[in-house]
Amino acid sequence: MQMAANAATGKERLEGSGSHKPFTGAVSVITSPSIDAISSFSSESLGDDAEVIADTKSAQTAGDFQISIGNPEKHVNVMETFVSFQITTKVLDPQARPDLIESEYKVRRRYNDFLWLRSRLVSENPTHIIPPLPEKHNLKEQLDRYSREFIHQRIFLLQKFILRLADHPTLSFNKYFIVFLTAKPATFIQCRRHEESILSRLSSSMHNLVLSHSPRSPEFQAVSDYISNLGEKLHAIEKIAHRIHLVRKQYVKEEKELPLALNAWASAEQELSHMLHCVLDAIEKCNAAHKHLLTSFVPQFLLPLHEYTLYVDAVKEALIRRDHLQVEHERMVQDLEKKRLAKAHVEAGQGDSAMLFSAFFNRGTSDTDALRDERLEKLDNSIQDLQKSIGEKGDRTAIGDADFCADLERWHSVKDQDLKTILSDHANRHVLMYEEVG
Amino acid sequence: MASSSEGGQESRKAIMSFEDTDSFSSFKEPLLSYLHIAVPESEKRISEQISVKDHYVVYLIDTCLWKEDAPVSLEVSASVWRRYSEFELLRNYLLFCYPYIVVAPLPEKRASLGWQKPPDDPFDPDFIDRRRAGLENFLLRVAAHPVLSLDQVFLGFLQKESGWKDTASERDLFSRMDAWFKGLNAAFRIQKPDPRFQEIKAYSQELQGNVGRILDVRGRLSEQLFGIHKYHQNYGRVLSEWSGLEGRLGDALQLMDDDPQSMGHQMDNYSGWIDAALEEEEACMDQLKEYQLYSDALRSVVHKHDALLYQVEKASDDLHQKKKEKHDIANGKVSFFHRLLGSPPMSDSERESRLRAVDRLIEDNKDKEHQAITELESFQELSLMEVDRFHEQKARDVREILLKYINIQISICRKGMTTWKSVRDALDKA
Structure with missing residues (x-):
């Protein structure tokens, strides 16, 4: 209930300076000039972009949830300046989600929180394909990373991320995901801190593992090839789209001049002026249509396309994590082989170098048998341990592979669908443009 | 360097139809109503007069009479080659002799204001062809004019291999120009x-x-x-x-x-x-x-x-x-x-x-x-x-x-x- 109250008063509360605490934990909070900035984000004042914003703000259904991200706020304090986003989650099917008590949650998260969530998901589910987040801003965007355009693009991609998670059969039940969607600021910060300390201790083990390249099975090699090829193609298309976008921008800009020129001429001609005015009107109409196409181009085509290039990278990452598991497994199998070999040697009484050494140092042969027994026992133990852990590891690898394959399959079907939608939407927009002109 | 004169045909028709319905048809009938004019081809030529090779382009003018009762004496059909500079001479002549007439312009010597960069090569086939179309259009416009089209020099330009130039010069072009x-x-x-x-x-x-x-x-x-x-x-x-x-x-x-x-x-x-x-x-x-x-x-x-x-x-x-x-x-x-x-x-x-x-x-x-x-x-x-x-x-x-x-x-x-x-x-x- 308190949560609901929170949600209800959330907006007012967050606009006050007190709201900055949960995100930074910092004591000194400067009342931000953000209120101006925030109001500039509200959809009423957006004019041309209003439709686009409405698109990204509207809640979308995925899995058992209806989730929307929006209402960005700029926070300024001594340490840093950042933007937070409001995430509104509605639980559509309470029966299916006994882990969620409320029917609606409203929380505020910043980009870093998203990063945290993703890293948690990655380390918990290394062989799942974790959907991508938007990149950290590059240098150029750094300059205007509080620009409306940048924020809206980010919202779009963040929402995509959350929706893809919500749609996922495993990931949507992940406890961090639930915490992320529901936890009150204080709880969330606590959870984050706690996890971060664990994370920092664990994180190194994964990365230090050197990937000695044992060949992947052809099945995964094919996946890897496909993914990198697809990535290339999508990248190429994105680049082309960018180029076209730029040229079209120029085109629309110049097209505006034509009516002006015609108008000037029309005023100098008596007989032709009517005709010229008709042409002028038509061109203005075309221009409006072109402009329409132009403004919808980024949110409707370029951005979804970009998300897919990121998604492809996410698949690549998952593939690499899967490879790690395979390598670990293979290494253990190799160890086991070595130990077994050693055991065989000991049993056969053939001196390997170690045996020779010990024999040399002990000088006698009387205690060799006892020593041998001792060694055999040791080896047996370690072999048993290894076998056990190999079994576990093997199971994990198998499960991981299965997870990955399942995810990949899901990914494929979603991808086909999504890309198809993106492309046909793109086509449709062109058709609409031409219809508008006609 | 053959090229279609289709475009020219169209514009000729356009000009013709305009003449038919025009209030100026009370004038004498212009040349165009009984003479078919086309510039169907262009050709690159080299003249080696003064040891320097000089490339130039000539355009073929085809004329063909299609009505018997022409008021001026004309060949039934003729083909002559003319250079761009000769077109310029003709136009200047017409300007001087008929100062009160808005004489149709010639196509540009260099292309400008196109969507593609003007070719550096003055013998670019596309450019030459566009000029060909422009020159044809010029001839048709002159021929559609009730006064200009009956000028003897113009007729000579259309049909006579030589001689028209002398007439044009005889008329004391330079003093006029002065x-x-x-x-x-x-x-x-x-x-x-x-x-x-x-x-x-x-x-x-x-x-x-x-x-x-x-x-x-x-x-x-x-x-x-x-x-x-x-x-x-x-x-x-x-x-x-x-x-x-x-x-x-x-x-x-x-x-x-x-x-x-x-x-x-x-x-x-x-x-x-x-x-x-x-x-x-x-x-x-x-x-x-x-x-x-x-x-x-x-x-x-x-x-x-x-x-x-x-x-x-x-x-x-x-x-x-x-x-x-x-x-x-x-x-x-x-x-x-x-x-x-x-x-x-x-x-x-x-x-x-x-x-x-x-x-x-x-x-x-x-x-x-x-x-x-x-x-x-x-x-x-x-x-x-x-x-x-x-x-x-x-x-x-x-x-x-x-x-x-x-x-x-x-x-x-x-x-x-x-x-x-x-x-x-x-x-x-x-």
Whole structure:
């Protein structure tokens, strides 16, 4: 209930300076000039972009949830300046989600929180394909990373991320995901801190593992090839789209001049002026249509396309994590082989170098048998341990592979669908443009 | 370097139909109604006269009589080759002989304001062909004119291998040119400019500016549209590569190279047909450009008028001067010059003879003034009529050009729509 109250008063509360605490934990909070900035984000004042914003703000259904991200706020304090986003989650099917008590949650998260969530998901589910987040801003965007355009693009991609998670059969039940969607600021910060300390201790083990390249099975090699090829193609298309976008921008800009020129001429001609005015009107109409196409181009085509290039990278990452598991497994199998070999040697009484050494140092042969027994026992133990852990590891690898394959399959079907939608939407927009002109 | 004269045929028809319905058909029938004129071909030639190789292009003029009862003597059919410089000579000749007529302009020597960069090579086949079309258009315009088309030099130009040039030169071109250049400066000294011609002058400047601006913007637009379409070709390439990786989606992207439904194919298409469409648009804009060049022709009429006006003003000034002189002599006033010399006052007989001399001069000047005025008046009458004629022709032509332009735009949009629609269908099917 308190949560609901929170949600209800959330907006007012967050606009006050007190709201900055949960995100930074910092004591000194400067009342931000953000209120101006925030109001500039509200959809009423957006004019041309209003439709686009409405698109990204509207809640979308995925899995058992209806989730929307929006209402960005700029926070300024001594340490840093950042933007937070409001995430509104509605639980559509309470029966299916006994882990969620409320029917609606409203929380505020910043980009870093998203990063945290993703890293948690990655380390918990290394062989799942974790959907991508938007990149950290590059240098150029750094300059205007509080620009409306940048924020809206980010919202779009963040929402995509959350929706893809919500749609996922495993990931949507992940406890961090639930915490992320529901936890009150204080709880969330606590959870984050706690996890971060664990994370920092664990994180190194994964990365230090050197990937000695044992060949992947052809099945995964094919996946890897496909993914990198697809990535290339999508990248190429994105680049082309960018180029076209730029040229079209120029085109629309110049097209505006034509009516002006015609108008000037029309005023100098008596007989032709009517005709010229008709042409002028038509061109203005075309221009409006072109402009329409132009403004919808980024949110409707370029951005979804970009998300897919990121998604492809996410698949690549998952593939690499899967490879790690395979390598670990293979290494253990190799160890086991070595130990077994050693055991065989000991049993056969053939001196390997170690045996020779010990024999040399002990000088006698009387205690060799006892020593041998001792060694055999040791080896047996370690072999048993290894076998056990190999079994576990093997199971994990198998499960991981299965997870990955399942995810990949899901990914494929979603991808086909999504890309198809993106492309046909793109086509449709062109058709609409031409219809508008006609 | 053969090229179709289809475009020329069209414009000839356009000009013809205009003549048929025109209020000027009360004039003598123009040459075009019984002579078929076309410039179907061009050829590159080399002349090696003065040890330096000189490349030039000649254009073939085909003429063919199609009515028996021609009022002027003409060959039944003739073919002559002419250089661009000869066209220039012809036009200059016509300008000098018919100063009151708005003579159609020649196509530009160098292409400008196009959507593609003007070729560096003056012998670029596309450029030559556009010039060929322009020259044909010029001949048709002259031939459609009731007065110009019956000029002997023009007829010679059309049909005689040689000889016409001598006639053109015989008419003392250079002295005319001299007078014309003097006329150029006259505009600055005219005391009472004629508002009607001032208006024409202002109009011609506006026409040049406005049409120029439209052409300029249009050129840049086409360039960008061209770019947009061409970039889509890259989609085509990438999509067909991509389709190799995909299953069912791949079918929609590109099933086979010859599948007209696939997106990749459509993208290739999208970039393919834009060339033809823009070429058509370019031809259409060339016609509009003719009107930009017409502004010079208009101005030259104004200049000549101003020159005549200046003559009239000068003649009446002279007359006024002489009258004043006569008055002075009659009243016994001594000119400043005489006073300075301290010469004795004139005797009566001397005064008599001087008065007679001045009277004679006055008579001369009166004649001169009268002559200049009649010349001016007839020029004004004729040239205003010609300018009206020009406006009528222009209104008709520009309307047609605009219609053509609109149709081209519509067809571009239609094609674009079909392309994207089939892309959508292909994707929906997958």
